[in-house]
Amino acid sequence: MSILATLNPAQKEAVETIQGPLLILAGPGSGKTRVITHRVAYLIRVCGINPYRIMAVTFTNKAANEMKERLEKLLGQTAGNLTLGTFHAICAGILRREGKAIGLDSRFVIYDEEDQLDLIKQSLLEVGLDPKHYTPRAIQSAIKAAKSRIWTPKDYAQHTHSYFDEIVHRVYERYQQLLSQSQAVDFDDLLMRTVQLFTDHSEVLNRYQSRYLHILVDEFQDTNITQYVLVKQLAEKHRNICVVGDPDQSIYSWRFADLRNILSFEKDYPDAKVVFLEQNYRSTKTILEVASNIISANLQRKPKNLWTENEIGVPLAIIETYSEDEEAQFVVGEIEKLVNNGAHLRDCAVMYRVNAQSRALEEAFMRYGVPYRLVGGTRFYQRREIKDIIAYLRVIHNPSDNISLTRIINIPSRGIGQRTLAELSAWARNQGMSLYDAIELVSEKKGPAFTTRITYALTNFFELMEKLRAKNGKLNLFDLIDKVIETTGYQQYLLAQENGEDRWENVLELRGVAEEYSELKPKEALATFLEKVTLVSDVDELDEKTDAATLITLHQAKGLEFPVVFIVGMEEGVLPHRKSFDDPEQMEEERRLCYVGVTRAQKQAYLLRAFRRSLLGGSSLNPPSRFLKDIPTNLVTIKGFWEEDKLTTVATPAPRPYSTLNLKTGDRVQHKMFGEGTVITCKQTKDDHEVTVAFKDIGIKRLLLSLAPLEKIEETSDI
DNA sequence: CGAAAGGCTCTTTTT
């Protein structure tokens, strides 16, 4: 069958335009992924282009895998040596091959953001600054911002405007030194250093430019300047660059994605052809219209006309509950109903703004025994025990890796404390050598003098690591991990901790992952494995086969679709998040986030909000989300405690001086929504009282006296 | 040195 047969005219045009720059503006559900895959298949099959000469860049590993699978189906065979992956993965590959030119060992480690933060803290200390005064996080963010636009420390110095910039510059400079001492790069370096490599070594760039006849970039609205420059460099020779994206789905500006990349593509490539994909195949007419109404309130956008031939469908449901617990309860109850009516659990997804919101949901799913799958949360490869084992492997692979070495030098504890470590690293720094080499010298009595006991501990540690390093290349990865666990006594160490059993299970799972690499040569397996575990995320692993409801953040939901979508926390302060209140650009991004959520839905969408929400300890009364106000009322049904048009009329009751109420056990009280009840306990909290009340019909509720609309109707006569 | 406890801050999203 022809590759073009199943495409609509716009899609066909996007696939067939293979000469010159091409911008594809693709609305949600418009078959964007189909177009990209078909385009690649078309290039290979119809135009006879060697896959070796095509590069396709995706945003997540999952998207890359999906594309690979679809491509294989389309071609009836693997696409062989096609370059397909995320920016980060592709750049890591280039740097492994070509890094020598810029002084990068091919065994370099990739530091994730936690490692990065550790290293920034260390840099702060080393340049003599107090981490209490300059928060490492703020500096991390400034450095990331710099790297997203290819600013080296030198460039940064040219752009300092404040004292803080000055500080950042000093830390940034030191930080890069430490990275290179450890033979390490961070996530942003993968991109930035590739650009630098290409800039400084035209012969390398030339090879890649000649090689890549066609370049495709997906999710172009989420690229940052560095990524854009990289793509431009690569495409300069053949100019066959195809970018696909949707400005309305740009939700990563906090990662320094720059919307201008897509908005000004036509300026950079005046001969660019632009194709609009506006037919939506995913959602009902109603869902699409609601989404359009939400997004069209943004000012910074190109209007577009989404349309669909799908049925009108049912109105969206706006659900108003009292608390996040009731919200969760409603979601679970409704999902059960849907399942009883023939839906599958896997058809349902619950989406939220921040991960912390998942807790109430999880509790409800657990309580009702409804299977669910949580995407994200504490990510597997971020767990402490996993990172410990990986740190051992990293040091085995690359002993210069000071951050990993620092991490494990005293885990399990072997008598090497902070003081020793500080002294040792200061010494190593002065000698200009790695921590590992310093330890070796100590064990040979040629290093700094320590007490006998500490020298002994360090020597033991060194010998342990040497023993493990000697196994590298001899044992396969799986056995190497076992060896690490065995010689370090990691299992006993872990089992002695809290949740030790669970955490040990995680380690076993990691072993399981390692098994997948048993076909590779041991050294290669280790290298591949280490790269994989840092560049992989949780959505990538999302298993769609098991029948369970999905709990997922709105960000992670991008690119996915579900028959039924619940968006919880449609409140001011949550969605839109309060951090965006004073910045119109960020507010527009919140709106896009909401838009992304709604457009995930195929058949049915529920928008939920709670009157009162406890999040991160405190509780607050949030007015309904402003986005709800942009939905025409004829497209929704509203259900809740407040029958009438409460979207605009819910007043936040002023906190009353609770001292006047003075409740005690046994008092009868009246609540605006729950009716009459009896006080069970009344407990003083920091600056409030927490009252537990038994309401008839409704049950037991815990309320805050300052917030709850409570009135005393009868005082108990008992004591 | 190390374990335990208490106090502190910071709470968005992820390759």
Place this chain on the structure above:
DNA sequence: GAGCCTTTCG
């Protein structure tokens, strides 16, 4: 509420 840091005590 959790994680991180500092302090304290053994």
